[in-house]
Amino acid sequence: MKIIGRILTLIGIALLFGCSNPASNDQPNSDQQTAVPGKEGSETKKSFNETVKVLKELGVISKSEHPEKPDTMPQYDDENPTGISIFRTGLENKDMSNLDMQRTFFLRSEIKDCSFKYTYLSGSNLCWNDFIKVDFSGADLSNADLRASIYDSVYFTGTNLAGADLRRSSFEECDFTLANMSGTKLTHDIAEGLNLSAEQIRQIDWQKNDGEEPLGG
Secondary structure, three states: OHHHHHHHHHHHHHHHHHHOOOOOOOOOOHHHOOOOOOOOOHHHOOOHHHHHHHHHHHOOOOOOOOOOOOOOOOOOOOOOOOOOEEEOOEEEOOEOOOOEOOOOEEEOOEEEOOEOOOOEOOOOEOOOOEEEOOEOOOOEOOOOEOOOOEEEOOEOOOOEOOOOEOOOOEEEOOEOOOOEOOOOEEOHHHHOOOOOOHHHHHHOEEOOOOOOOOOOO
């Protein structure tokens, strides 16, 4: 009986300390935290104002420019454009990763050997440009207009292309591995050379024709 009594006492002490342990399940365990898929660069992503500062330091936009993030996708015929604009220029060897460049206007420019990894570019207008050896891995290009441009050796690995329009463009040696193609607008003619997965093919919003030519050409 004495042995049983001692065992019960030890069990009671263990339960008492277990309830008062600060490392109980009510406290978050940092070792159990997991990364959010597709957000590997989110910890260092710049705000829009910080992005403007970075782009000025890189010489992408002039120091006299003071862009503001527009509410809608920028267009060629906008009377009073307010957002970031990359127009009739050449960019080479620029690291523009982890930035907030939502609704940026690109037109008649050559972008070469540049990185936009994990950058927000949703709602941007990328028509009528040449993108050569550009890395969009992990970037957000959802609802962007990518029509009528040349994409040569471009990485779209893990890129969010949901709702984006890729018609009238050419793609040479591009990588779409794990890209989100949900609602992406494409024609079968263009998709033939893209090496897409069966899941991506099911996700695409297939178009019967190329649609109207975008402005600015």
